[in-house]
Amino acid sequence: xxxxxxxxxxxxxxxxxxxxxxxxxxxxxxxxxxxxxxxxxxxxxxxxxxxxxxxxxxxxxxxxxxxxxxxxxxxxxxxxxxxxxxxxxxxxxxxxxxxxxxxxxxxxxxxxxxxxxxxxxxxxxxxxxxxxxxxxxxxxxxxxxxxxxxxxxxxxxxxxxxxxxxxxxxxxxxxxxxxxxxxxxxxxxxxxxxxxxxxxxxxxxxxxxxxxxxxxxxxxxxxxxxxxxxxxxxxxxxxxxxxxxxxxxxxxxxxxxxxxxxxxxxxxxxxxxxxxxxxxxxxxxxxxxxxxxxxxxxxxxxxxxxxxxxxxxxxxxxxxxxxxxxxxxxxxxxxxxxxxxxxxxxxxxxxxxxxxxxxxxxxxxxxxxxxxxxxxxxxxxxxxxxxxxxxxxxxxxxxxxxxxxxxxxxxxxxxxxxxxxxxxxxxxxxxxxxxxxxxxxxxxxxxxxxxxxxxxxxxxxxxxxxxxxxxxxxxxxxxxxxxxxxxxxxxxxxxxxxxxxxxxxxxxxxxxxxxxxxxxxxx
Numbered sequence: 301x302x303x304x305x306x307x308x309x310x311x312x313x314x315x316x317x318x319x320x321x322x323x324x325x326x327x328x329x330x331x332x333x334x335x336x337x338x339x340x341x342x343x344x345x346x347x348x349x350x351x352x353x354x355x356x357x358x359x360x361x362x363x364x365x366x367x368x369x370x371x372x373x374x375x376x377x378x379x380x381x382x383x384x385x386x387x388x389x390x391x392x393x394x395x396x397x398x399x400x401x402x403x404x405x406x407x408x409x410x411x412x413x414x415x416x417x418x419x420x421x422x423x424x425x426x427x428x429x430x431x432x433x434x435x436x437x438x439x440x441x442x443x444x445x446x447x448x449x450x451x452x453x454x455x456x457x458x459x460x461x462x463x464x465x466x467x468x469x470x471x472x473x474x475x476x477x478x479x480x481x482x483x484x485x486x487x488x489x490x491x492x493x494x495x496x497x498x499x500x501x502x503x504x505x506x507x508x509x510x511x512x513x514x515x516x517x518x519x520x521x522x523x524x525x526x527x528x529x530x531x532x533x534x535x536x537x538x539x540x541x542x543x544x545x546x547x548x549x550x551x552x553x554x555x556x557x558x559x560x561x562x563x564x565x566x567x568x569x570x571x572x573x574x575x576x577x578x579x580x581x582x583x584x585x586x587x588x589x590x591x592x593x594x595x596x597x598x599x600x601x602x603x604x605x606x607x608x609x610x611x612x613x614x615x616x617x618x619x620x621x622x623x624x625x626x627x628x629x630x631x632x633x634x635x636x637x638x639x640x641x642x643x644x645x646x647x648x649x650x651x652x653x654x655x656x657x658x659x660x661x662x663x664x665x666x667x668x669x670x671x672x673x674x675x676x677x678x679x680x681x682x683x684x685x686x687x688x689x690x691x692x693x694x695x696x697x698x699x700x701x702x703x704x705x706x707x708x709x710x711x712x713x714x715x716x717x718x719x720x721x722x723x724x725x726x727x728x729x730x731x732x733x734x735x736x737x738x739x740x741x742x743x744x745x746x747x748x749x750x751x752x753x754x755x756x757x758x759x760x761x762x763x764x765x766x767x768x769x770x771x772x773x774x775x776x777x778x779x780x781x782x783x784x785x786x787x788x789x790x791x792x793x794x795x796x797x798x799x800x801x802x803x804x805x806x807x808x809x810x811x812x813x814x815x816x817x818x819x820x821x822x823x
Contacts, residue, residue: 341709343812344424347805349721350798351426353769354410354433356734357795359398359468360388360440370739370765374468375475378455379443382477386455389440393794394732396468397456399544400444401533404492405593406795407437408560409669411499413803416673418503420806423813430802431503438500438515441493448521449529453489454478457539465733465752469740472749478537486533488546490526491553492596494519498560516564523557526550544593551581552596559603574604575619584622587629589645590655591666593796601627602670606677628685631674634667635700637687650713650779651703658789661718661774662797664704669800671701672807705804708771713779719801720793721768728762729785731792735767736785757785771797 355368359375378398379386392402411434414421421427444452460474480486497519504512534545555574562570578584583600591598604623611617629638634653636644645667646654655663678685678694685692703711710717710725717723720730730736737747737756747755763785770793775781781790 339706339711341706341711343705343805343809346709346719346722347421347424347426347802347809348429349719349769350771350802350805351429351433351769353720353767353771353793353798354390354436354795356767356770357390357392358388358436359391359396368768370741371734372469372740374471375455378475379452379477381475382452382479384446384452384477385443386440386452386477388436388443389455390437390795391468392796394730394735394788394792395458395461396466396471396473396733397458397461397543398440398454399540400451400453400489401492401540401544401546402593402794402796403437404441404489404496406799407434407441407496408492408499408556409666409796409799410434410437410802411496411503413669413800413806414503415499416676417803417806417810420810421803424806424809426806431507434500434503435511438497441497442514442518445493445518445522449525450479450481451486451490451493451522451525452477452479453486453533453537454540458543459539464749465737465757466747466749467734467737467740467752469734470747478539480533480536482529484536485526485529485531486536487526487530487550488548488553489533490522491550491557492593494522494526494557495553495560497522498557498564501564519557519561519564523554523561526557527554546594548595548597551577552583552600555581555583555600556596559600563603571607571616574600575616578619578623584619584626587626589630589633589643590663591630591670592662598627598630598670599666601630602674605674609681627674628687631671631685631697632687632689632692634671635685635687635692635697637689637692639688646777648775648777648779650707650775652707652712652775652779653704654777657776659773659792659794659797661708661771662794664708664774665771665797665800665804668701668704668804671697671704672804675701676807701804702808705801705808708774708801712775714775714781716775716781718772718774718781719798720770720772721766727772727781727783727791728766729783729791730763730767730770730772731785731788732763732767732770735763735765738764759785767793769798771801773797 361373376387389398390403392399414430421430455477456475464473497515501512501515532546532550534541558570558573586597588597601623604620605627608620632638633643633645638644648654653664653667654660675694675698708718710723717726720726772793773790
């Protein structure tokens with residue numbers, strides 16, 4: 301039973317954590333570690349499967365075109381006790397709580413992927429599925445934002461949820477809903493949800509202009525709410541503290557939301573916010589070596605850097621250059637190009653970025669995304685990245701991003717794909733309630749709270765349902781991985797792990813299909 305703090309971490313690392321407190325795990329399947337030879341990967345298949353994963357995580361009434369057929373309707377009374385319709389949205393991971401902050405970050409990253417790589421996703425035939433994945437989240441956010449200064453933050457709670465091992469269709473756990481409002485603020489949650497809806501409004505601007513306008517309206521209201529009534533959401537919603545505590549605070553989310561609103565509206569007031577709050581909100585102060593559902597600074601700094609090409613105001617350019625300096629610290633730390641080794645992110649012997657023991661792959665996928673879009677930015681502006689330990693061109697950056705993706709897909713000492721369902725060898729005992737129990741569509745017989753633990757959780761056999769497209773937590777600092785259901789640090793997957801990869805898979809597929817010669821083989 302995952303009784304520990306599931307996703308919380310203890311501090312914002314100003315510099316990368318540079319120790320490896322990993323257990324030497326006994327390997328179940330392959331005891332020999334083979335060298336990773338150069339190999340080709342089917343990025344189109346990875347893209348298709350990554351989008352299938354979001355259908356596995358759907359809460360609510362499933363649509364007629366649902367492709368993941370082992371799932372069925374669930375959470376159909378969410379919000380009923382509080383008199384509000386909160387049916388829909390996503391389960392974040394292997395349990396059945398709907399956590400607002402990671403869900404919003406998931407939608408922001410899916411939207412950003414389409415904004416940057418929409419043509420490539422469309423060429424792969426997956427744009428419609430990507431839009432559906434985003435809309436499933438934004439439809440829920442519209443419901444959750446019931447008035448200008450009220451946002452429903454969570455449905456269910458982790459403590460009662462983790463006592464049970466059930467399919468979502470059988471849920472008997474608490475579905476109490478929790479909100480933030482004027483008296484109980486949640487600027488971080490409001491900011492990230494505003495960012496998600498603003499980013500999604502850009503995505504839908506051409507294909508669904510009415511919906512795009514609606515999303516933008518909600519985004520603007522949420523930003524105003526979060527900025528006017530300031531406070532951390534975990535101070536107002538205490539039940540979230542053990543799971544998705546806002547360690548970085550809310551200033552990064554407010555800057556993040558303002559940047560997205562500036563891109564969506566082109567209104568100077570949002571740019572002024574990013575410029576005027578740059579120092580006091582940490583935008584040009586923090587040099588941070590991770591980008592995650594909690595810590596947005598690296599993403600902010602990358603986005604702000606991209607504004608330099610069009611900006612004419614000298615004061616703005618001065619501030620944006622400071623954002624860019626911090627963005628490049630992050631990129632150089634990924635590339636091992638800071639002179640002081642303690643300022644570089646640790647790499648495993650197999651070459652994987654390694655930030656922390658618990659669900660490390662979330663930081664790998666976000667890094668691959670930021671590196672990829674910055675590579676494009678440097679290519680388009682005909683510039684290079686100047687790191688303390690040397691200059692790097694856009695191809696080298698893209699190659700490193702590709703190396704991280706290829707590690708995920710199987711170019712690693714375990715010869716294991718950490719994207720479930722991809723390749724011939726992938727985790728089969730993912731820590732996921734629905735996947736680990738017989739499908740409700742096959743057997744509608746009720747499975748109780750502890751019955752699931754007794755009959756399904758402890759089974760050695762592979763999960764009866766394959767959680768296709770899920771990116772699990774991944775290996776330890778020595779590239780070791782133990783495929784066990786109770787090894788939730790390594791075998792649990794989350795929506796925000798997979799979301800950044802959608803755009804990157806499409807980019808790599810495009811380069812391969814067009815033989816652009818930008819990439820070298822994995823090594």
